Amino acid sequence: MTKLQFPLDFVWGSATSSYQIEGAYDEDGKGESIWDIFSHTLGKINNNDTGDVACDHYHRYKEDIELMKEIGLDSYRFSISWPRILPNGKGEINQKGLNFYKELVDQLLEAGIEPVITLYHWDLPQALQEEGGWANRDTIKYFVKYAEVLFDELGAKVSQWITHNEPWVVSFLGYAEGEHAPGIKDRKQALQVAHNLLVSHGLVVKKFRELDLTGDIGITLNLTSVYSYSETDKDQEAAQLMEEYINGWFLDPVFKGSYPKKLAQIYENQFGKIDIQAGDMDLISQEIDFLGINYYSRALINYNPNSKFYGIESIKPAESDYTAMNWEIYPDGLYDLLTKLNQEYTNKPLYITENGAAFDDQIIAGQVNDQRRINYLKEHFKSVYRAIQDGVPVRGYYVWSLMDNFEWAYGYSKRFGLIYVDYNTQKRTLKDSAYWYQQVIEENSIGI
Numbered sequence: 001m002t003k004l005q006f007p008l009d010f011v012w013g014s015a016t017s018s019y020q021i022e023g024a025y026d027e028d029g030k031g032e033s034i035w036d037i038f039s040h041t042l043g044k045i046n047n048n049d050t051g052d053v054a055c056d057h058y059h060r061y062k063e064d065i066e067l068m069k070e071i072g073l074d075s076y077r078f079s080i081s082w083p084r085i086l087p088n089g090k091g092e093i094n095q096k097g098l099n100f101y102k103e104l105v106d107q108l109l110e111a112g113i114e115p116v117i118t119l120y121h122w123d124l125p126q127a128l129q130e131e132g133g134w135a136n137r138d139t140i141k142y143f144v145k146y147a148e149v150l151f152d153e154l155g156a157k158v159s160q161w162i163t164h165n166e167p168w169v170v171s172f173l174g175y176a177e178g179e180h181a182p183g184i185k186d187r188k189q190a191l192q193v194a195h196n197l198l199v200s201h202g203l204v205v206k207k208f209r210e211l212d213l214t215g216d217i218g219i220t221l222n223l224t225s226v227y228s229y230s231e232t233d234k235d236q237e238a239a240q241l242m243e244e245y246i247n248g249w250f251l252d253p254v255f256k257g258s259y260p261k262k263l264a265q266i267y268e269n270q271f272g273k274i275d276i277q278a279g280d281m282d283l284i285s286q287e288i289d290f291l292g293i294n295y296y297s298r299a300l301i302n303y304n305p306n307s308k309f310y311g312i313e314s315i316k317p318a319e320s321d322y323t324a325m326n327w328e329i330y331p332d333g334l335y336d337l338l339t340k341l342n343q344e345y346t347n348k349p350l351y352i353t354e355n356g357a358a359f360d361d362q363i364i365a366g367q368v369n370d371q372r373r374i375n376y377l378k379e380h381f382k383s384v385y386r387a388i389q390d391g392v393p394v395r396g397y398y399v400w401s402l403m404d405n406f407e408w409a410y411g412y413s414k415r416f417g418l419i420y421v422d423y424n425t426q427k428r429t430l431k432d433s434a435y436w437y438q439q440v441i442e443e444n445s446i447g448i
Ligand SMILES: CO[C@H](O)c1c[n+]2c([nH]1)[C@H](O)[C@@H](O)[C@H](O)[C@H]2CO
Pocket: 017, 020, 165, 166, 169, 222, 223, 294, 295, 296, 354, 400, 407, 408, 416
């Protein structure tokens, strides 16, 4: 068997987010988040599931860290619940909430696991939503203050910070499509939200630099590789527009200081100008230390005049394999994305901050044989290996997810974890993929 050896300092990790695993939604002074409100609204979430208990990680974090140690993780990426720190989004600090994360970080460090903190993974304090949420530019300053509380408390212990997780999803699923909290369907508002999120990213990076903290700071974007279904002009134009919509709308401001021209013009013609203030784009495009990439699948695009979105239609080849989310399994897309980012956007270090798959895992006699997840991960690890061999500075990889958890509008119906969670008993069981990953980490290589 051939072994593909990864660089000695390559970081193998796994990722979660606060609302998806913590539970304790109203405990120890935590304020309501927009996801508490959204999941408590009947009909929004599959089976009317909520994150009220989730994986009960708020009480079981020590057990979960032991499982991370058993797998052998180098690093663990998690997010902080803003309303657990500032119940009203601003003002008084909830010390019990802050203490939870201080203890979590200390226990991770004691276990030899590097903590990577995502400041915002979608759970905005409801009190701020009642003032307009991310559509209100004031939210930006409250986000900076929230970040400063965490930098002050944890800045000396945590060496890697992510400002936002997937501002594209926050903006376009939360404020345009209405599929995510706060459930608004207003594309013009979504464009202002996207801009305000980017400005908040810029101001937090600026604050991080002013505090002269020793770690690194970056942003995580959901990115995909976009391909035209044919060589026809129409299909290629549709694919280019999709590239601007799904990737460029955030990559271009962060790394080029401007929005993608063609789509920006389409939006301005349709919705008028959004509020962009002097200096915003310079703030947004100031230097960051790394880019986090969440990759799950590719986009294969053709032109369809009847499509509801600017003639863009996604094609799903019948011959491809798909996950339980109905996402095409396309590992080569990760290689193509990584090389494109390095060639067209940045020479900065890249981290795969999320990649993984949901499959219909079954637990039988205390074991979960998730060979499909092993195959999925192995093929995507190979794509990362190829990119590194081609000189792309990929520094680490975080499997989504450490454990099965609350999959947003799908509730608990989709399992992405390396660890199986029985939600009736909260019993954790390492899946076969966890044991396979344990060996990959131990050997820092994959066998092909
Ligand atoms: C197209 O997939 C997105 O990039 C994406 C996939 N995922 C995500 N973003 C989120 O960051 C996670 O909270 C989800 O649990 C995870 C799995 O759905």
